[in-house]
Amino acid sequence: MLPWLIRRVLTLVPVFLAVSVVIFSILHFIPGDPIDNLLKVGSPASARAEMEARYGLDRALPVQYGIWLGKVFQGDLGTAIVARRPVAELIAQALPHSLRLGGLALLFSSVVGITLGIIAALWRDRWPDRAIMGGVLVGSTMPNFWLGLILMLVFSVWMGWFPVSGARGWNSLVLPVVTIGLGGTALVARITRVAMIEAVRQDFVTLLHAKGLPPLRIELFHVLRHALIPVVTILALRIGWILGGAITVEVVFARPGLGTLLIKSLSQHDYPVVQACLLMLAMAVMLGTLLGDVLQAMMDPRIRAAMA
Amino acid sequence: MSAWPAPLRALRWPVGGIAGAWLIVIVAAALFAPLISPYAYDAQALKEAYGSASAAHWLGTDEFGRDLLTRLMYGARTSLSVSAIAISLSVACGMVLGAAAAWFGGPFDRTVMVVVDLTWSFPEILIALILVAIIGPGTTGTMIAIAVAYLAQFTRLTRAQIMTLKGETFIEAARSLGAGNTHILLRHLLPNAFAPVLVAAMLATGDAIILEATLGFFGLGAQPPVPSWGGMMSAGSALVFKAPWIIVFPGLAVAATVLAINLYGDALIAELDIRSKLRGAG
Numbered sequence: 001m002l003p004w005l006i007r008r009v010l011t012l013v014p015v016f017l018a019v020s021v022v023i024f025s026i027l028h029f030i031p032g033d034p035i036d037n038l039l040k041v042g043s044p045a046s047a048r049a050e051m052e053a054r055y056g057l058d059r060a061l062p063v064q065y066g067i068w069l070g071k072v073f074q075g076d077l078g079t080a081i082v083a084r085r086p087v088a089e090l091i092a093q094a095l096p097h098s099l100r101l102g103g104l105a106l107l108f109s110s111v112v113g114i115t116l117g118i119i120a121a122l123w124r125d126r127w128p129d130r131a132i133m134g135g136v137l138v139g140s141t142m143p144n145f146w147l148g149l150i151l152m153l154v155f156s157v158w159m160g161w162f163p164v165s166g167a168r169g170w171n172s173l174v175l176p177v178v179t180i181g182l183g184g185t186a187l188v189a190r191i192t193r194v195a196m197i198e199a200v201r202q203d204f205v206t207l208l209h210a211k212g213l214p215p216l217r218i219e220l221f222h223v224l225r226h227a228l229i230p231v232v233t234i235l236a237l238r239i240g241w242i243l244g245g246a247i248t249v250e251v252v253f254a255r256p257g258l259g260t261l262l263i264k265s266l267s268q269h270d271y272p273v274v275q276a277c278l279l280m281l282a283m284a285v286m287l288g289t290l291l292g293d294v295l296q297a298m299m300d301p302r303i304r305a306a307m308a
Numbered sequence: 309m310s311a312w313p314a315p316l317r318a319l320r321w322p323v324g325g326i327a328g329a330w331l332i333v334i335v336a337a338a339l340f341a342p343l344i345s346p347y348a349y350d351a352q353a354l355k356e357a358y359g360s361a362s363a364a365h366w367l368g369t370d371e372f373g374r375d376l377l378t379r380l381m382y383g384a385r386t387s388l389s390v391s392a393i394a395i396s397l398s399v400a401c402g403m404v405l406g407a408a409a410a411w412f413g414g415p416f417d418r419t420v421m422v423v424v425d426l427t428w429s430f431p432e433i434l435i436a437l438i439l440v441a442i443i444g445p446g447t448t449g450t451m452i453a454i455a456v457a458y459l460a461q462f463t464r465l466t467r468a469q470i471m472t473l474k475g476e477t478f479i480e481a482a483r484s485l486g487a488g489n490t491h492i493l494l495r496h497l498l499p500n501a502f503a504p505v506l507v508a509a510m511l512a513t514g515d516a517i518i519l520e521a522t523l524g525f526f527g528l529g530a531q532p533p534v535p536s537w538g539g540m541m542s543a544g545s546a547l548v549f550k551a552p553w554i555i556v557f558p559g560l561a562v563a564a565t566v567l568a569i570n571l572y573g574d575a576l577i578a579e580l581d582i583r584s585k586l587r588g589a590g
Contacts, residue, residue: 026438026442141514141563141570142559146555149541150556266526278434278437
């Protein structure tokens, strides 16, 4: 397992480099020169050269990239232009909020999605299946920021059950988690259903029936175990989706987090913060995929055997 | 009945019919908005601001007293055209890339697939946000961002199609008849790969409408006063407690349109019998 894991982690290195090049180059594609903003009007050319040298902008782009990446590895993400604080500090403040929200949303979509998928598969082509699949489709067609606002309107304003926004107390988490989770639920339910239906057709299930095991026991213990492998793969691959959902939903519910920070700094043109947020989100996506591969390997005896 | 082309047969089902009818209505509203909308999209009437549904304004008015139904029609124009153009661009580039990767194979194929797999694992909204950060907000930026966000999907799908078709007997037959590479690629492989790619493109247009609305909601899409569904919801989000209809109707328009696209697309997939071809690539 360990050599496989090391090889798998090593494949992330070129991916990380490619992503970091793209994110680094954001600063150099945007129109306008940051030095223009720092210089007083009518400053001599030497002042400009001096300023460029101070920020390292006079060197070749690959060198600048190398310096930037080196600093990133030391945890130095630069200084926010607007907030005038180290970017790493801003990120460290935002990250726990996003992780909590994303983690709970992932849990919500797994539990609800798998349950709905099982029910749909057990009553295949009958009304519970149709109702669940129809509901799931309708749910996935709504933009999640809109769904969040509607939930907020109904449950916070009209019913008064939850706070409207902010991040104080556990009950401020309910609506954001449900909003993000519902999007993932659709996908998980659909895949669980298909995987269950396909697993039922396999020979070992016929054998279990022939042995006289109770059908529900077969479905829940043997078929489900098989069906969960693709579900785990998709869940891990789609950790990115959940993070994407978190970006918008954080903004809607005015919660602190990476999404709010990203959108705010985008509108303020605070590019060091934008870069750092994008880098964090990209790393989360990569780690999610890795986690999915590891989980899948642990669950599937065939893959486990191939790695040994 | 079976002589009818599949896109029309897909309308036969009750579900496909209703979905198709809604799509026709919404496309017509977008195309003819200047002719049929009751007001001008930027006609302000501050006395009538925050009005709920009435005989004069069927869906109510926004914070400047502008007619919501009118803005919804013009919003359809922006949202549908941005999504459709972006996806067309994405399909065109994806088909060329995918076909070239499958046809040439070797290191070119591997390079393309590495890049495709790389973008594949990232959520579309993240890719789109990175690109908008580079290009800058606005309609063009949104289009390019959406096009790139979905490029991986079409490249993968086209490549998979061509790879399977390459081994078919009719390709071998064409080759034995003396057909050249270009002829086989353009006249035999691409036309046969077209149907699944087009259906996938249609379904992706639905997702693109949501993505466009999300970028618009962040204020990164079409800039005011040009109405877009996302932009309307962005303005309405601050007023959700005072005048919820400002945000409710554009959201319903997005949801209904995306739902209709999905339902019609499903009917079309069933009619064309291509579900297996879309597997693992959609």
